[in-house]
Amino acid sequence: MEEGKKGGLLIVVSGPAGTGKGTVIRALLKKNSGIKVLPSVTTRNPRKGEKEGIHYYFKTREEFERMIENNEFVEWVDYCENYYGTPAKQLEESLESGIDIIMEKEVEGAIKIKERYPDSVLIFLLPPSFYELKRRIMSRGAEDTPVIDKRLRRASEEINYAGRYDYVVTNKRVEDAADNINCIIKAEKLKAFRNIDILKEISL
Amino acid sequence: MEEGKKGGLLIVVSGPAGTGKGTVIRALLKKNSGIKVLPSVTTRNPRKGEKEGIHYYFKTREEFERMIENNEFVEWVDYCENYYGTPAKQLEESLESGIDIIMEKEVEGAIKIKERYPDSVLIFLLPPSFYELKRRIMSRGAEDTPVIDKRLRRASEEINYAGRYDYVVTNKRVEDAADNINCIIKAEKLKAFRNIDILKEISL
Numbered sequence: 292m293e294e295g296k297k298g299g300l301l302i303v304v305s306g307p308a309g310t311g312k313g314t315v316i317r318a319l320l321k322k323n324s325g326i327k328v329l330p331s332v333t334t335r336n337p338r339k340g341e342k343e344g345i346h347y348y349f350k351t352r353e354e355f356e357r358m359i360e361n362n363e364f365v366e367w368v369d370y371c372e373n374y375y376g377t378p379a380k381q382l383e384e385s386l387e388s389g390i391d392i393i394m395e396k397e398v399e400g401a402i403k404i405k406e407r408y409p410d411s412v413l414i415f416l417l418p419p420s421f422y423e424l425k426r427r428i429m430s431r432g433a434e435d436t437p438v439i440d441k442r443l444r445r446a447s448e449e450i451n452y453a454g455r456y457d458y459v460v461t462n463k464r465v466e467d468a469a470d471n472i473n474c475i476i477k478a479e480k481l482k483a484f485r486n487i488d489i490l491k492e493i494s495l
Numbered sequence: 496m497e498e499g500k501k502g503g504l505l506i507v508v509s510g511p512a513g514t515g516k517g518t519v520i521r522a523l524l525k526k527n528s529g530i531k532v533l534p535s536v537t538t539r540n541p542r543k544g545e546k547e548g549i550h551y552y553f554k555t556r557e558e559f560e561r562m563i564e565n566n567e568f569v570e571w572v573d574y575c576e577n578y579y580g581t582p583a584k585q586l587e588e589s590l591e592s593g594i595d596i597i598m599e600k601e602v603e604g605a606i607k608i609k610e611r612y613p614d615s616v617l618i619f620l621l622p623p624s625f626y627e628l629k630r631r632i633m634s635r636g637a638e639d640t641p642v643i644d645k646r647l648r649r650a651s652e653e654i655n656y657a658g659r660y661d662y663v664v665t666n667k668r669v670e671d672a673a674d675n676i677n678c679i680i681k682a683e684k685l686k687a688f689r690n691i692d693i694l695k696e697i698s699l
Contacts (some may be wrong), residue, residue, distance in 0.1 A: 292547050453694050458685045471685055478682035481662045481675055
């Protein structure tokens with residue numbers, strides 16, 4: 292890989308609930324150990340197995356609102372009755388030290404990140420079909436019908452944003468989706484505008 | 496791979512003489528059988544092993560000039576005392592039928608192609624160093640000192656164009672360079688703007 296002394300790549304992955312973002316990102320991290328996940332700050336309850344500082348920073352609504360007042364977020368949203376936010380300090384320190392960062396974001400958050408960091412790479416993960424998405428949401432269990440309906444309506448709205456992303460990856464097979472994202476990252480690092488230093492060096 | 500019914504991808508590879516464009520493209524074609532080479536039309540003499548209609552369409556200066564008059568080229572240039580041109584009809588027919596096309600082009604030609612086909616993908620192949628480039632040009636043999644000096648001067652000029660390309664790939668090892676170009680092609684096919692059809696289909 293051609294890499295100069297330069298900042299890390301910021302990769303943002305979105306996609307409807309049930310598309311498999313978490314699973315695909317985990318598979319990607321196994322293939323590419325150079326990428327780190329930056330946890331979001333959230334007020335939602337931890338799901339089984341989710342750990343503080345690894346998957347999310349879990350906060351109360353009061354704590355989150357204080358962080359908003361102190362301008363500690365790159366972006367934050369109120370999504371399905373919970374707050375989600377990206378902590379600015381942790382993100383910028385990681386990128387400056389050359390670490391590639393991947394984040395899971397809902398669509399509004401992703402688009403705000405792109406506005407603030409135009410060189411970030413937005414990837415929209417699609418389910419293979421709407422039918423398959425419904426099946427996956429239902430098979431997660433512990434969800435009642437109104438929640439499923441709400442998620443499907445929301446999924447449909449979110450997919451309308453996909454055209455504003457840089458890339459669209461369909462999650463038919465987790466391994467293929469992770470390979471495709473890995474390729475996107477590799478290609479992005481070869482973009483000419485990210486390699487001005489190398490060009491200056493060789494052009495004697 | 497996510498592919499709708501759509502046109503092929505046009506990939507243009509440039510780089511100073513001696514960088515190894517031909518070798519890298521041959522390695523790429525072995526990895527990815529979906530890509531075809533569109534031969535250029537040229538007035539230069541065939542090198543050993545070069546075949547009509549596979550590596551180039553070889554023409555006399557008179558024939559080439561007649562083709563210019565008949566507007567048969569996407570672009571053509573006069574480069575190191577020979578004409579080189581891209582035949583419009585063959586290129587557009589291939590792309591419309593969904594075939595991915597790769598072409599080797601000097602910098603002026605590549606930039607003209609990008610102007611006419613903004614969705615084309617321009618890749619600049621760099622030698623690992625100027626020293627290595629000189630060594631490679633000399634090891635080709637059958638070249639005298641003025642030719643070597645001319646090529647090196649020209650190489651230096653060409654590298655100044657690299658910033659106008661989409662991607663920059665360094666040819667340290669042929670296999671790695673071919674893998675990187677293959678990844679670029681895969682990533683380009685996942686670009687959101689090339690997948691509007693899939694988005695329309697899934698967004699019920």
